[in-house]
Amino acid sequence: MSQTPPPRARAEIDLAALRANVRALRARAPQAALMAVVKSDAYGHGMVPCARAAQAAGATWLGTATPQEALALRAAGIQGRVMCWLWTPGDPWREGIEADLDMGVSGLWALTEVTAAARETGRPARIQLKADTGLGRNGCQPADWPELVAAALDAEAEGTVKVTGLWSHFACADEPGHPSIAAQLDVFREMVAYAEKEGVEPEVRHLANSPATLTLPESHFDLVRTGIAMYGISPSPELGTHEELGLRPVMTLAASLALVKQVPAGHGVSYGHHYVTSHETTLGLVPLGYADGIPRHASGRGPLLVGGERHTIAGRVAMDQFVVDLGGQKIHEGAEALLFGPGDRGEPTAEDWAEAAGTIAYEIVTRIGTRVPRVHLNEDSDE
Numbered sequence: 001m002s003q004t005p006p007p008r009a010r011a012e013i014d015l016a017a018l019r020a021n022v023r024a025l026r027a028r029a030p031q032a033a034l035m036a037v038v039k040s041d042a043y044g045h046g047m048v049p050c051a052r053a054a055q056a057a058g059a060t061w062l063g064t065a066t067p068q069e070a071l072a073l074r075a076a077g078i079q080g081r082v083m084c085w086l087w088t089p090g091d092p093w094r095e096g097i098e099a100d101l102d103m104g105v106s107g108l109w110a111l112t113e114v115t116a117a118a119r120e121t122g123r124p125a126r127i128q129l130k131a132d133t134g135l136g137r138n139g140c141q142p143a144d145w146p147e148l149v150a151a152a153l154d155a156e157a158e159g160t161v162k163v164t165g166l167w168s169h170f171a172c173a174d175e176p177g178h179p180s181i182a183a184q185l186d187v188f189r190e191m192v193a194y195a196e197k198e199g200v201e202p203e204v205r206h207l208a209n210s211p212a213t214l215t216l217p218e219s220h221f222d223l224v225r226t227g228i229a230m231y232g233i234s235p236s237p238e239l240g241t242h243e244e245l246g247l248r249p250v251m252t253l254a255a256s257l258a259l260v261k262q263v264p265a266g267h268g269v270s271y272g273h274h275y276v277t278s279h280e281t282t283l284g285l286v287p288l289g290y291a292d293g294i295p296r297h298a299s300g301r302g303p304l305l306v307g308g309e310r311h312t313i314a315g316r317v318a319m320d321q322f323v324v325d326l327g328g329q330k331i332h333e334g335a336e337a338l339l340f341g342p343g344d345r346g347e348p349t350a351e352d353w354a355e356a357a358g359t360i361a362y363e364i365v366t367r368i369g370t371r372v373p374r375v376h377l378n379e380d381s382d383e
């Protein structure tokens with residue numbers, strides 16, 4: 001008698017697609033190791049299952065922004081190399097050392113904190129010195145590099161650290177031909193050469209993110225750090241679509257219609273009445289809103305597939321819901337609305353949503369809220 005109602009909404013995460021993407025990226029950088037970047041809950045895809053799937057497909061490193069994320073991987077029992085790079089004074093260096101993390105160091109303050117923690121634990125810390133080769137964000141400026149390198153070598157001599165890596169990050173790798181790319185490569189080579197001449201023996205030198213992995217073989221060095229491409233999303237429209245890059249989107253965002261009703265012509269829809277029905281029609285209520293990461297900027301623009309037909313959001317996206325004008329479509333409550341996915345069934349992609357909302361697809365998937373359950377599919381490795 002009783003039927004389980006479909007859930008309000010869910011993000012299906014296809015781990016087989018993620019593994020295939022990791023293999024495709026490894027094939028693009030065959031000489032380098034691959035770091036699966038799983039920061040920010042794996043760009044909204046669920047950190048631990050994605051980390052395991054990436055490892056199963058041959059990622060030998062995992063990368064996170066914060067130490068708390070890296071420690072959460074260890075707490076889940078994940079082994080292998082784990083690196084994190086966004087440290088703030090007072091962060092858990094000691095726990096990082098005990099958890100065998102590789103820790104990014106961008107300045108002297110961090111070196112001071114990590115060596116103090118290493119003295120307390122009695123174990124050397126694995127650190128990776130980050131150079132600011134032109135991004136102008138985290139990392140050590142070329143002018144300050146000799147001092148940081150010298151201090152790191154002193155700490156190595158004292159036995160409190162081991163410098164396992166030298167690394168940097170691109171500013172414009174998603175804009176092929178941008179002059180900053182060649183400039184950053186030059187500065188990186190110089191800063192690495194300086195550190196090595198002074199006596200640093202890094203295990204890995206690395207610079208490439210997803211766009212550089214896909215387009216710049218000379219940037220691969222010993223390790224590539226891939227995030228967005230691993231989730232099957234093109235880093236930018238300029239590089240082509242995910243299909244053109246040989247990638248498959250991992251996340252499908254679906255919801256069940258919460259209400260379907262007839263309304264007369266001239267009826268305003270959602271806050272502000274920015275949409276008004278032109279004739280008698282059927283409205284469908286999609287129970288997802290900006291609290292779930294549906295961009296309010298996509299009001300009146302966001303695409304979706306309902307019952308096999310493409311539609312556009314009618315009026316404003318509210319906190320928990322938005323409306324779609326289904327025209328004459330015959331459909332009932334509980335019918336599936338596909339917001340984005342790989343596109344196989346005619347549904348839009350995260351890239352389409354990025355365009356509709358005037359943002360990047362990174363933001364579309366990463367901002368899907370915690371109220372949307374992640375359902376991980378194809379967890380068992382296919383190899």
Ligand SMILES: *Cc1c(COP(=O)(O)O)cnc(C)c1O
Binds near residue numbers: 039085210225227228
């Ligand atoms: C997020 C991040 C990456 C991954 O970037 P993608 O463009 O998603 O591949 C690589 N390196 C660092 C330092 C990052 O912060």
